[in-house]
Amino acid sequence: MSDTTFSLNLKIWRQESADKPGKMVDYKIDCVDEHMSFLEMLDVLNQQLIEKGEVPVAFDHDCREGICGTCGCMINGHAHGKDSETTLCQLHMRKFRDGDTLYLEPWRAKAFPIVQDLCVDRSAFDRIQAAGAYCSVHTGSAIDGNSLLVPKANAESAMDAAACIGCGACVAACKNASAMLFVGAKVSQFALLPQGQIERKERVLNMVEQMDAEGFGNCTNEFECEAACPKGISVDNIARMNREYIKAAATKAD
Amino acid sequence: MSNILDSKIPDGPLADKWDLHKAKLKLIAPNNRRKFNIIVVGSGLAGASAAASLAEMNYNVTCLCVQDSARRAHSIAAQGGINAAKNYPNDNDSIFRLFYDTIKGGDFRGREGNTYRLAQVSNNIIDQCVAQGVPFAREYGGVLSNRTFGGAQVSRTFYARGQTGQQLLLGAYSALMRQVNRGKVDMRPRREMMDLVKVDGVARGVVVRNLVTGELERYAADAVLLCTGGYGNVFYLSTNAKGCNVTAAYRCHKQGAFMANPCFTQIHPTCIPVSGDHQSKLTLMSESLRNDGRVWVPKKKGDDRPPSQIPDSERDYYLERKYPSFGNMVPRDVASRNAKVACDNGQGVGASGLAVYLDFQEAIEREGRDVIEARYGNLFHMYEKITAENPYEVPMRIYPAVHYTMGGLWVDYNLESTIPGLFVLGEANFSDHGANRLGASALMQGLADGYFVAPYTVAAHLAERALPAVSTEDEAFQAAEKGVRDRISKLLSVGGSKSVDYFHRKLGLTMWDHCGMARNEEGLKKALKIIPELREEFWKDVRVLGQGGQMNQELEKAGRVADFLEFGELMCRDALNRKESAGGHFREEYQTAEGEAKRDDENYRYVAAWEFKGDGKEPALHKEALEFENVELTQRSYK
Ligand SMILES: Cc1cc2nc3c(=O)[nH]c(=O)nc-3n(C[C@H](O)[C@H](O)[C@H](O)COP(=O)(O)OP(=O)(O)OC[C@H]3O[C@@H](n4cnc5c(N)ncnc54)[C@H](O)[C@@H]3O)c2cc1C
Ligand code: SF4
Ligand code: FES
Numbered sequence A: 001m002s003d004t005t006f007s008l009n010l011k012i013w014r015q016e017s018a019d020k021p022g023k024m025v026d027y028k029i030d031c032v033d034e035h036m037s038f039l040e041m042l043d044v045l046n047q048q049l050i051e052k053g054e055v056p057v058a059f060d061h062d063c064r065e066g067i068c069g070t071c072g073c074m075i076n077g078h079a080h081g082k083d084s085e086t087t088l089c090q091l092h093m094r095k096f097r098d099g100d101t102l103y104l105e106p107w108r109a110k111a112f113p114i115v116q117d118l119c120v121d122r123s124a125f126d127r128i129q130a131a132g133a134y135c136s137v138h139t140g141s142a143i144d145g146n147s148l149l150v151p152k153a154n155a156e157s158a159m160d161a162a163a164c165i166g167c168g169a170c171v172a173a174c175k176n177a178s179a180m181l182f183v184g185a186k187v188s189q190f191a192l193l194p195q196g197q198i199e200r201k202e203r204v205l206n207m208v209e210q211m212d213a214e215g216f217g218n219c220t221n222e223f224e225c226e227a228a229c230p231k232g233i234s235v236d237n238i239a240r241m242n243r244e245y246i247k248a249a250a251t252k253a254d
Numbered sequence B: 001m002s003n004i005l006d007s008k009i010p011d012g013p014l015a016d017k018w019d020l021h022k023a024k025l026k027l028i029a030p031n032n033r034r035k036f037n038i039i040v041v042g043s044g045l046a047g048a049s050a051a052a053s054l055a056e057m058n059y060n061v062t063c064l065c066v067q068d069s070a071r072r073a074h075s076i077a078a079q080g081g082i083n084a085a086k087n088y089p090n091d092n093d094s095i096f097r098l099f100y101d102t103i104k105g106g107d108f109r110g111r112e113g114n115t116y117r118l119a120q121v122s123n124n125i126i127d128q129c130v131a132q133g134v135p136f137a138r139e140y141g142g143v144l145s146n147r148t149f150g151g152a153q154v155s156r157t158f159y160a161r162g163q164t165g166q167q168l169l170l171g172a173y174s175a176l177m178r179q180v181n182r183g184k185v186d187m188r189p190r191r192e193m194m195d196l197v198k199v200d201g202v203a204r205g206v207v208v209r210n211l212v213t214g215e216l217e218r219y220a221a222d223a224v225l226l227c228t229g230g231y232g233n234v235f236y237l238s239t240n241a242k243g244c245n246v247t248a249a250y251r252c253h254k255q256g257a258f259m260a261n262p263c264f265t266q267i268h269p270t271c272i273p274v275s276g277d278h279q280s281k282l283t284l285m286s287e288s289l290r291n292d293g294r295v296w297v298p299k300k301k302g303d304d305r306p307p308s309q310i311p312d313s314e315r316d317y318y319l320e321r322k323y324p325s326f327g328n329m330v331p332r333d334v335a336s337r338n339a340k341v342a343c344d345n346g347q348g349v350g351a352s353g354l355a356v357y358l359d360f361q362e363a364i365e366r367e368g369r370d371v372i373e374a375r376y377g378n379l380f381h382m383y384e385k386i387t388a389e390n391p392y393e394v395p396m397r398i399y400p401a402v403h404y405t406m407g408g409l410w411v412d413y414n415l416e417s418t419i420p421g422l423f424v425l426g427e428a429n430f431s432d433h434g435a436n437r438l439g440a441s442a443l444m445q446g447l448a449d450g451y452f453v454a455p456y457t458v459a460a461h462l463a464e465r466a467l468p469a470v471s472t473e474d475e476a477f478q479a480a481e482k483g484v485r486d487r488i489s490k491l492l493s494v495g496g497s498k499s500v501d502y503f504h505r506k507l508g509l510t511m512w513d514h515c516g517m518a519r520n521e522e523g524l525k526k527a528l529k530i531i532p533e534l535r536e537e538f539w540k541d542v543r544v545l546g547q548g549g550q551m552n553q554e555l556e557k558a559g560r561v562a563d564f565l566e567f568g569e570l571m572c573r574d575a576l577n578r579k580e581s582a583g584g585h586f587r588e589e590y591q592t593a594e595g596e597a598k599r600d601d602e603n604y605r606y607v608a609a610w611e612f613k614g615d616g617k618e619p620a621l622h623k624e625a626l627e628f629e630n631v632e633l634t635q636r637s638y639k
Helices: A039-052 A124-130 A152-162 A170-174 A180-192 A202-211 A225-228 A236-250 B013-025 B032-035 B045-056 B095-105 B112-132 B164-182 B247-254 B288-293 B319-323 B330-343 B363-368 B369-387 B442-464 B476-492 B499-517 B523-543 B552-576
Strands: A005-014 A023-033 A103-104 A113-117 B037-041 B061-064 B185-188 B192-199 B201-211 B218-219 B224-225 B263-271 B294-298 B356-359 B396-405 B422-424 B606-611 B620-625
Touching: A005 A039, A005 B218, A023 A039, A103 B288, A124 A202, A124 B164, A152 B164, A180 A202, A180 A236, A180 B294, A202 A236, A202 B319, B013 B095, B013 B112, B037 B045, B037 B201, B037 B356, B045 B061, B045 B164, B045 B224, B045 B396, B045 B442, B061 B164, B061 B192, B095 B112, B112 B247, B112 B442, B164 B185, B164 B442, B185 B422, B185 B523, B192 B218, B192 B247, B192 B552, B201 B224, B201 B294, B201 B476, B218 B476, B224 B247, B247 B422, B247 B552, B288 B369, B288 B499, B319 B330, B319 B396, B319 B552, B330 B356, B330 B396, B363 B369, B369 B396, B499 B523, B499 B552, B523 B552
Parallel strands: A005 A103, B037 B061, B037 B224, B061 B185, B224 B422
Antiparallel strands: A005 A023, B192 B201, B201 B218, B263 B396, B294 B356, B356 B396, B606 B620
């Protein structure tokens, strides 16, 4: 496999903990195989660091197949790297060339404080979710699944929105650190389904209120979020959320 | 037979057992429930559904998970679907048929009572998930859509594209977050349970490591629900998320919870083959693909022509050939074993020769590319990302990989382990799948346990046992915390020369070679020699850098691998003990003339439940006899 291995210069953000200062540190890695995933490349780097007695680089990951939304960092300023619709764990080294220099940094946003190295705290997303992204239905009280018909087109659009993995790349990619794509996707899923109608107004109002309280920025239509989103979540969801919000705010009294 | 193991399966006709049992379970009145605290460890389908349901009933719930958000539990990765006996497609499905397929699929090594209950509540699960807003696939008329999974001749699998687990988990997570908002669930992510705390023999709390600060925390409660998933990562390479581990279950095992059938592991037939030494995990290609994909290898050994140049007459569609009635939809154990046979026979494809084709050409011609894309688009996309090959044009190359663990902590019908007050839900328990799990039934089981079983049975535990108050300052908590602290210091102070991964890979390889798809006495005995040596080497030579009092991912891994190094031995011991082949446990010595698994119902029709007897001591085997009153034990046939 030697003909397919190559070297990279890595510049990685190292920060021991939230309250300590961080800095970029240079590393060189030689035996990168084109079949490796980006995270496997980091595994190899960490293996080398351990052998040298240096503390390995912390990065969050779990499923390594693009669905859990745990992984992610900036590569040369691009969230999850430059490839479209790809999470960091799905990015493969065949996309890079011998001698490339890569700057790896954590998501940067006021609402996502750094925990260590490339790991950030995205619990703000959980709090937005808790503010209203659900149907208030008790366990065991549901009616037969097929007594609620959902037009196929709505089901498909709801699924498009529900495909969000909550990774936070949209926030990291946005110069305002806006969470509108994430929140818009969740609001849309419920707005498109009959199950979501009862709590439609409170949901969007409460989620947007929480989003603002967490310190996410405003949307100024840069569309960087959509470009960075590994799941191809469309900015149409932001437009839908805005409409939902205006309608809900205007008719709040009733 | 041991009398310690009372499975508490209620008397009465199969179809009435659960109702009769529920009617007898004691209750806690609504306004008293807030006096009880419950710890739920894990936020996957089992944990999130249990935590949400119990909190909704007004218990105080603390829910812990290792990920940075409850939504990222490994259940998120499930792809293909969830079974239910709705019979919406009108193909003569029923609760009994789902029960029968599941118990037969498990090669008659599961409990009738549990499996029947699972089939019974399956329909409620679909209703519940629909009501939550889970965007299941629909037909043009707006009704729910179904597809077929292995081991069944009916379409009973509900799905949300190739992301069913994600959507079901997000549904359960939304219910969980609703309770967080109500203040009834205290959700604690980035926490790892390090030990169980027992008071007077009853599970009363846990010691947990805060994975951000490294601090140890104590939580006390009236019941502990372990929903910590499976242990497939003992093999190092598996389709499980990297964080999946046996630690929580194994710590409970060491405290007295019996471990049942640990050798029953599932090797999934359709995964992307290994590409090199750097490989850190394997990626599943959902079983649903076998609805339209045809499995084949070249008839000629070592045929290295590109697949498009191998004419149909020179291909061996071995599943269709050997199993005409189920064809490509045979259960997983059968499909995996046949792939191994083909590759062992020199017919494997790809650079390593350890792969078979899964070909969509015919389906694309028949249905059109659009239809195939709508069904499996995201899976094809995933495949292409990893392999740089386009499955619309070139057949996928697939090979079996470790996927699921049927074994787990022993539980009775109430899902209670041999430690009173410790309940085990989801993949972490052993109860419903026998020796082989059918596709789309793990999601069903996780949600059945969490939404519909535990909320009732846990109440009975609280109502029946007058539990004294406990505090996290009690001696039991202090002692447990000290044990955890000492172990962490020990791991950090070895100061050896090899990384944690080095040991994990070595263990994984040993397990795969000797306790994987095929097992035999010689190999298992060999593994039982290698593993203790490896464990010894680990404690002498592992290098864990960094501190304990901060985030330290190497330390996290080290603790988990240390447990795998003990648990792996137990698995091999169990596999050695079971001198029969059943489902995923294929002992080469015990096979039919046609190479199928050969059970020994006379001697091994039991659940093997292992009791921990102390470090360095042999565990004790307890047997729970399996009674079959409603199905006839037959040699499984999918021909
Ligand atoms: C790739 C893949 C695809 C699959 N597809 C399907 C499918 O289509 N249909 C199907 O039915 N099944 C499928 N399965 C199986 C199914 O997904 C799992 O069996 C099921 O989701 C397990 O759910 P669970 O709730 O028991 O555990 P998990 O979802 O694994 O959750 C475990 C939880 O426990 C927590 N935890 C673990 N250890 C600790 C600890 N020490 N301290 C604190 N918390 C801890 C974790 O953080 C997590 O929250 C698939 C599995 C895989 C790997
Ligand atoms: S919208 Fe896209 S980028 Fe944002 S969290 Fe969801 S998946 Fe990630
Ligand atoms: S590790 Fe799960 S999305 Fe990347």
